Amino acid sequence: MLEAIGVSSLDELMDQAVPANIRLEKPLRLQDGLTERKYYRRIHDLAKMNKVFNTYIGMGYYDTITPAVILRNVLENPVWYTSYTPYQAEISQGRLEALLNFQTMVCELTAMELANASLLDEATAAAEAMVMMHNGRSRAKAKAGANVVLIDENIWPQTLDVLQTRATPLNIELKVGPVHDFVFDDKVIGLMVQYPNSNGEVLSYAHLVEQAHAVEAIVAVATDLLSLALLTPPGEWGADVVFGSSQRFGVPMGYGGPHAAFFTARDEYKRIMPGRIIGVSKDKHGNRALRMALQTREQHIKRERATSNICTAQALLATMAGFYGVYHGPEGIRGIAERVHAIAVLLDEEISALGYRQLNQNYFDTIRFALPKHVKREDIEWLSHELEMNFRYFDNGEVGLSIDETTNLEDINWMIEVFAKAANKRYPTITVYPEKGNIDPAFSRNTPFMQQEVFRKYRSETEMLRYIKRLEHRDISLTHSMIPLGSCTMKLNAATEMLPLSWFEFSSIHPFVPKNQARGYQEMMEELRRDLAEITGFADVSLQPNSGAAGEYAGLMVIREYHISRGEGQRDVVLIPSSAHGTNPASAVMAGMKVVVVPCDERGNVDVEALRQKAEEYQDTLSAFMVTYPSTHGVFEASIVEMCDIIHQNGGQVYMDGANMNAQVGLTNPKRIGADVCHLNLHKTFAIPHGGGGPGVGPIAVAEHLVDFLPSHPVMNNGHVGISAVSAAPWGSASVLPITYGYIKMLGADGLTKATEIAILNANYIASQLKDTYGILYVGENGRVAHEMILECRHLKANSGITEADIAKRLMDYGFHAPTLSFPVHGTLMIEPTESESKQELDRFIEALKAIYEEIQSIIEGKLDKEDNPLKHAPHTSETVTSDDWQHAYTRQQAAFPLSWLKENKYWPPVGRVDDAYGDRNLMCTCDPVESYK
Numbered sequence: 001m002l003e004a005i006g007v008s009s010l011d012e013l014m015d016q017a018v019p020a021n022i023r024l025e026k027p028l029r030l031q032d033g034l035t036e037r038k039y040y041r042r043i044h045d046l047a048k049m050n051k052v053f054n055t056y057i058g059m060g061y062y063d064t065i066t067p068a069v070i071l072r073n074v075l076e077n078p079v080w081y082t083s084y085t086p087y088q089a090e091i092s093q094g095r096l097e098a099l100l101n102f103q104t105m106v107c108e109l110t111a112m113e114l115a116n117a118s119l120l121d122e123a124t125a126a127a128e129a130m131v132m133m134h135n136g137r138s139r140a141k142a143k144a145g146a147n148v149v150l151i152d153e154n155i156w157p158q159t160l161d162v163l164q165t166r167a168t169p170l171n172i173e174l175k176v177g178p179v180h181d182f183v184f185d186d187k188v189i190g191l192m193v194q195y196p197n198s199n200g201e202v203l204s205y206a207h208l209v210e211q212a213h214a215v216e217a218i219v220a221v222a223t224d225l226l227s228l229a230l231l232t233p234p235g236e237w238g239a240d241v242v243f244g245s246s247q248r249f250g251v252p253m254g255y256g257g258p259h260a261a262f263f264t265a266r267d268e269y270k271r272i273m274p275g276r277i278i279g280v281s282k283d284k285h286g287n288r289a290l291r292m293a294l295q296t297r298e299q300h301i302k303r304e305r306a307t308s309n310i311c312t313a314q315a316l317l318a319t320m321a322g323f324y325g326v327y328h329g330p331e332g333i334r335g336i337a338e339r340v341h342a343i344a345v346l347l348d349e350e351i352s353a354l355g356y357r358q359l360n361q362n363y364f365d366t367i368r369f370a371l372p373k374h375v376k377r378e379d380i381e382w383l384s385h386e387l388e389m390n391f392r393y394f395d396n397g398e399v400g401l402s403i404d405e406t407t408n409l410e411d412i413n414w415m416i417e418v419f420a421k422a423a424n425k426r427y428p429t430i431t432v433y434p435e436k437g438n439i440d441p442a443f444s445r446n447t448p449f450m451q452q453e454v455f456r457k458y459r460s461e462t463e464m465l466r467y468i469k470r471l472e473h474r475d476i477s478l479t480h481s482m483i484p485l486g487s488c489t490m491k492l493n494a495a496t497e498m499l500p501l502s503w504f505e506f507s508s509i510h511p512f513v514p515k516n517q518a519r520g521y522q523e524m525m526e527e528l529r530r531d532l533a534e535i536t537g538f539a540d541v542s543l544q545p546n547s548g549a550a551g552e553y554a555g556l557m558v559i560r561e562y563h564i565s566r567g568e569g570q571r572d573v574v575l576i577p578s579s580a581h582g583t584n585p586a587s588a589v590m591a592g593m594k595v596v597v598v599p600c601d602e603r604g605n606v607d608v609e610a611l612r613q614k615a616e617e618y619q620d621t622l623s624a625f626m627v628t629y630p631s632t633h634g635v636f637e638a639s640i641v642e643m644c645d646i647i648h649q650n651g652g653q654v655y656m657d658g659a660n661m662n663a664q665v666g667l668t669n670p671k672r673i674g675a676d677v678c679h680l681n682l683h684k685t686f687a688i689p690h691g692g693g694g695p696g697v698g699p700i701a702v703a704e705h706l707v708d709f710l711p712s713h714p715v716m717n718n719g720h721v722g723i724s725a726v727s728a729a730p731w732g733s734a735s736v737l738p739i740t741y742g743y744i745k746m747l748g749a750d751g752l753t754k755a756t757e758i759a760i761l762n763a764n765y766i767a768s769q770l771k772d773t774y775g776i777l778y779v780g781e782n783g784r785v786a787h788e789m790i791l792e793c794r795h796l797k798a799n800s801g802i803t804e805a806d807i808a809k810r811l812m813d814y815g816f817h818a819p820t821l822s823f824p825v826h827g828t829l830m831i832e833p834t835e836s837e838s839k840q841e842l843d844r845f846i847e848a849l850k851a852i853y854e855e856i857q858s859i860i861e862g863k864l865d866k867e868d869n870p871l872k873h874a875p876h877t878s879e880t881v882t883s884d885d886w887q888h889a890y891t892r893q894q895a896a897f898p899l900s901w902l903k904e905n906k907y908w909p910p911v912g913r914v915d916d917a918y919g920d921r922n923l924m925c926t927c928d929p930v931e932s933y934k
């Protein structure tokens, strides 16, 4: 490979690719890499330090049973966890169907019209709803400066904290109080309530909805999906937006995440709704085909006009929750809800009989007790800990219990025992499961849900297994071939890194348990923070943000707070290069900042003089410069240090987008280049799999002067005391952190650096093989690319009519996922091979691209028809290729087996090219309606 590139050693290549003035002088100070076996012992020892108690804290997190068929065949299955966000619909039909099931289930349970395929967590979903209220204001309201959102004080504390974080920079005024005190005047743009509320109480809000609608305010309701099997769904009493967490649908608590938040809205809000929506359309043959609906609707694509920065969401967890619904079906879900509720009712009766006063009049799963005078809360606490149980302790001395689907007879008896012993009373033994509910008819659900065929057909393990397998066969993932997506770093997610994920000691821990029950987690996270600080060169790390874009937002809020602390709160301008990812300007706007775009020169580099001029122009108001390094154009810009200096000289801070950290680790770091804060995409550089569009983890690392501003948490002390929370959970998506921990521990300092070098080698090897055909758009000063490159396709379009999208679709016939399409430069493809790919796989990919290039040449030379050619008709399904009616001007062989190795390992795209426009015109975002089966 070095020979093909034209260098004699890896060191020589690094010297050519990475500017000398930013190279690290010393190796990373990390431990040597552990063997897989040694690491397995280490992580096992950490797991044993976590104590798994039965936890009845509730507060948005509940123990749940992941059906083993889903655990083994989805969570532990690389086809599901290594696939990418389904932008290329034709090779993503399996996960698109799984996500459509999720949306359908959510719409059915909430009785709403439109659901997305997940947000990051319940608290950020609430913030998205709040921002929607702001953006959904009528013109008159906007003109009058209406900005008040009324918030039920009985909403989860973590939700309230995140709402406060997000409201402040946008000048949204939150009025938090008891719902009966709310005054609906013209200033009010929204109402947010929780149902059941944070005390577990089920209340009627119908009168408030009426009052809110009378002043044109949007009503958003936080809810618990499981409760809606029994309670009147918010869609039936007038809610405009309904959101919450789907965690208890089979997704382990995992010390706080990742879990999929759901978000639904009435149809009229579809254009301002955040997140990805899966929709039904058809392919070019007229067959049903799924794809992400409203193509331009990922809000960040609108850059500084965006209303949300959501990019990576929680696809894998939404997939799991959707499958949980499919497996249990409506009767199963209702059965689980009834059992949970009946246990709460029984405990209400039994514990009340011991002299405690149960305070919730109407409830689903949560009961709340005032203690008799002679009972001490501390006694309840230690007695429950003796029996390895956690209860919820309210600030006012009340004690709460939230029941979940794992609660069994033994647990019921233990709970009663604790309350009885604390009150010095005798207690009965319960021997049969309760069946009795007490939901007031005024709150009872009377409408059926989940009547679609998919929720009836796969209710045995055999059927479920085959359904999951059938869907997975429709998708391309890393188990099939390399996924060369630039800026996405689709690297190996090693099996040893993944194993601990399903261990009980990591998965069954509630995020709000006393820290001494999570010592394994705490020690692992402490080490991970230290290691990430060393890798970035920074002083400290917050693990809270749960996606790259969430990290961007958190980092900018930290910068904002830093300026305010110095009496420079007027600093609100962010300079962003035109080549930046859409989430950068979107996050800046969410942080209340004004975006000023800096142009790039003809070589794709940030125009340094323009940057200087803008920095000086905004000297008094400059807050930050957001820069991706190496650039999104795949080049190590030599002037990066100068750029950072310019910003600092003008009073600004440098935010580095860490999406391209895979080209830095061990060779340089954000601190060395002169940045002050960066986010890391652990789901790119640090081996967390992409899960078909999430989970992601986007920790931020900061220099010493910003440490005091890192995000805190309202319920748990997470070690930071700065801005209020940016995510629901204190440590974000803790349960996937062992993946990154394992990646760092097993590679060690040398391995991590070598990985970076090989990533750069692989990219330069591909560039050397394709530069004379397609051409590489941008290279660095010495003619080298970084860890990715932009493949020029525009001249081909001009000469043949073949677009970059045609090339992307044709690659599917060759068994490959397309590179990144038209980002950051329209009409091009961006390739990132990562260090994980062998030369043999790189050569297969290069051969496929060269063969496609030859096909394009045949069109240019007139040997293939301009319209009827394998590129325009790609991808080819088995149905079309084996049809008796083959009408094309090229052969079937050419269509499906253009290279000989395809005969050994052929992936058949399940649908032909998907018609996006049809789907957008006929928006349908749930499974076929029940009537279609009749």
Ligand SMILES: Cc1ncc(COP(=O)(O)O)c(C=O)c1O
Pocket (backbone or CB within 6 Å): 310, 311, 312, 487, 488, 547, 548, 549, 550, 581, 583, 584, 628, 632, 657, 659, 660, 681, 696, 698
């Ligand atoms: C350069 C860059 N920045 C930021 C992001 C946003 O990261 P996330 O999708 O985790 O929110 C991406 C995602 O693809 C990216 O490529």
